Amino acid sequence: MKQGRFLGVFAAGVYAFLHVPLLILCAFSFNRSKFTIWEGFSLEWYRQMFADGQLGEAAWNSLVIALASTVLATAIGTLCAYGLWKKNSKWLSGSLYLSLVTPEIVTGISLLALFQWVFRYWQVQLGMHTVILAHVAFSIAYVLLVVMARLRTAEPALEDAALDLGASEWEAFRLVTLPILKPGIAAAALLAFTVSFDDYVITSLVAGVDSETLPMVLYAMARRGANPVVSAISTVIFLGFGALILLSERMQKNP
Amino acid sequence: METALALRALEKSFSSHRVVDGISLDVPKGCFYSLLGPSGCGKTTILRMIGGFGEPDAGEIVLNGKRLNGLRPYERPVTTVFQSYALFPHLTAAQNIAFGLERRGEAPAAIAPKVNRMLELVGLQEKAGRMPANLSGGEKQRTALARALVVEPEMLLLDEPLSALDPALRKRVRIELKQLQKQLGITFLFITHDQEEALSLSDQIAVMNKGKIEQIGTPQEIYLTPATRFVAGFLGAVNWIDGIGVRPEATRISRATPGNGARTVDAQVETSVFLGDCFHVQTRTSAGVTVTAQVSHKDEPFANGDRVHVWWHAADELPVRE
Numbered sequence: 001m002k003q004g005r006f007l008g009v010f011a012a013g014v015y016a017f018l019h020v021p022l023l024i025l026c027a028f029s030f031n032r033s034k035f036t037i038w039e040g041f042s043l044e045w046y047r048q049m050f051a052d053g054q055l056g057e058a059a060w061n062s063l064v065i066a067l068a069s070t071v072l073a074t075a076i077g078t079l080c081a082y083g084l085w086k087k088n089s090k091w092l093s094g095s096l097y098l099s100l101v102t103p104e105i106v107t108g109i110s111l112l113a114l115f116q117w118v119f120r121y122w123q124v125q126l127g128m129h130t131v132i133l134a135h136v137a138f139s140i141a142y143v144l145l146v147v148m149a150r151l152r153t154a155e156p157a158l159e160d161a162a163l164d165l166g167a168s169e170w171e172a173f174r175l176v177t178l179p180i181l182k183p184g185i186a187a188a189a190l191l192a193f194t195v196s197f198d199d200y201v202i203t204s205l206v207a208g209v210d211s212e213t214l215p216m217v218l219y220a221m222a223r224r225g226a227n228p229v230v231s232a233i234s235t236v237i238f239l240g241f242g243a244l245i246l247l248s249e250r251m252q253k254n255p
Numbered sequence: 256m257e258t259a260l261a262l263r264a265l266e267k268s269f270s271s272h273r274v275v276d277g278i279s280l281d282v283p284k285g286c287f288y289s290l291l292g293p294s295g296c297g298k299t300t301i302l303r304m305i306g307g308f309g310e311p312d313a314g315e316i317v318l319n320g321k322r323l324n325g326l327r328p329y330e331r332p333v334t335t336v337f338q339s340y341a342l343f344p345h346l347t348a349a350q351n352i353a354f355g356l357e358r359r360g361e362a363p364a365a366i367a368p369k370v371n372r373m374l375e376l377v378g379l380q381e382k383a384g385r386m387p388a389n390l391s392g393g394e395k396q397r398t399a400l401a402r403a404l405v406v407e408p409e410m411l412l413l414d415e416p417l418s419a420l421d422p423a424l425r426k427r428v429r430i431e432l433k434q435l436q437k438q439l440g441i442t443f444l445f446i447t448h449d450q451e452e453a454l455s456l457s458d459q460i461a462v463m464n465k466g467k468i469e470q471i472g473t474p475q476e477i478y479l480t481p482a483t484r485f486v487a488g489f490l491g492a493v494n495w496i497d498g499i500g501v502r503p504e505a506t507r508i509s510r511a512t513p514g515n516g517a518r519t520v521d522a523q524v525e526t527s528v529f530l531g532d533c534f535h536v537q538t539r540t541s542a543g544v545t546v547t548a549q550v551s552h553k554d555e556p557f558a559n560g561d562r563v564h565v566w567w568h569a570a571d572e573l574p575v576r577e
Contacts, residue, residue, distance in 0.1 A: 160337070166358035
């Protein structure tokens with residue numbers, strides 16, 4: 001009994017530590033005052049947020065980049081996972097996980113170096129396309145991780161059975177393996193979308209003048225001093241992703 | 256009898272270990288043919304090579320006059336019942352059965368009646384809409400069987416299809432499987448390590464050991480006249496007395512000296528185990544060999560330490576070559 005109560009208190013403490021900062025952020029985004037003293041309810045910061053053209057543009061950029069890189073990284077990562085599963089090579093899959101443990105700043109600088117080297121021979125500049133390519137590069141490992149976990153629970157004999165019954169290799173993949181992987185692919189895509197939308201370090205290194213993303217603008221605003229508009233945007237992002245996760249859970253339950 | 260499948264000098268090695276070492280055999284049309292042997296004897300590798308999941312290093316696979324070497328699995332007129340059944344988990348039982356017909360491009364109107372007939376044949380009409388996760392072990396096995404049979408293969412390959420079932424169910428399914436094979440007349444190539452299963456189901460058995468065939472014959476032939484010590488021992492218990500093999504059911508024990516014509520050795524009773532339908536009395540001969548005799552309830556009871564005569568008829572000695 002006593003131990004149960006202690007565990008309850010402990011769990012409540014952990015949850016509070018995780019969620020109270022977000023609740024405070026949400027609360028102060030509705031505060032009339034610019035400062036952290038409650039002066040009454042107001043939607044002023046939300047009005048300012050929607051009126052800000054730069055913010056709107058950055059949000060749009062972030063969405064386009066996240067969507068494009070998610071689609072590409074999910075497709076490439078899924079095929080990679082499938083290939084590695086078939087090849088069953090520890091060395092090959094290990095080298096892909098390496099990009100997960102590489103510090104972001106290193107990934108960012110190395111990508112920048114690559115782009116600058118390529119641009120010497122090919123007259124292109126940093127912009128949305130380089131950001132998308134960079135995001136694809138670091139998202140693939142996340143997709144791989146999630147899809148591989150799902151594949152490991154799949155039975156290798158299933159594709160044999162499909163071939164045995166007259167399916168070609170492509171049909172065996174499309175009609176048997178892919179449907180089994182669907183929940184894993186959806187989860188991988190959601191993760192890729194999140195890490196892309198969220199990324200600051202790599203993005204700021206490879207972005208051009210026309211490709212400022214939401215985290216970059218937010219970072220600049222937050223550095224200029226306390227600004228409730230930042231809280232308002234953060235609240236919207238938090239709610240957006242919360243809804244996305246609920247939706248994906250519901251989809252996995254009733255496919 | 257016409258030959259369905261012919262294997263000619265088949266060889267296959269995995270990283271310098273020769274798993275299949277010169278296998279040649281003929282499976283007659285409509286035959287229930289078993290490959291029987293311990294795990295690792297190469298029988299599953301042979302089955303996979305016939306199905307197209309691995310090419311032989313040497314030798315030929317010929318089915319009804321057509322060479323199968325080099326063909327992709329979907330180009331071969333054989334289907335497999337996998338050990339794990341390998342049912343597609345995202346499809347219902349009926350959709351699993353329809354899969355092969357769809358891949359062969361049959362019209363949907365032709366597929367439904369065939370699937371229904373097959374469901375009826377294996378007694379799964381009521382379970383047609385169930386997902387594999389909601390089927391029992393026996394129902395999964397029958398779905399896998401129906402899925403492989405519905406495309407009317409020239410030969411059905413069965414990879415230990417009963418090993419995942421519990422023992423009581425296994426015996427019942429065994430009878431069903433045999434009846435189904437006789438009814439359809441399709442050639443079955445059945446892989447098993449269970450000698451009782453092979454004996455009760457097969458028209459012919461090839462006993463394998465270490466990548467080679469030890470003996471081919473009818474169940475009676477290989478049980479009663481095993482060619483090698485391995486076959487004798489793999490098909491059932493054997494008492495080896497001075498190099499002569501006698502099965503426990505042919506071994507007698509008595510306190511009185513047996514009559515003329517019997518071969519006999521002196522022994523002492525060590526233990527007696529009651530098995531329900533009989534006793535197994537274990538004795539040790541004066542030469543120190545352990546000999547087990549199967550004794551019926553009606554015989555005089557034996558106590559541990561009893562001095563007895565172990566005897567048998569010369570005709571019951573196993574004619575092992577070595």
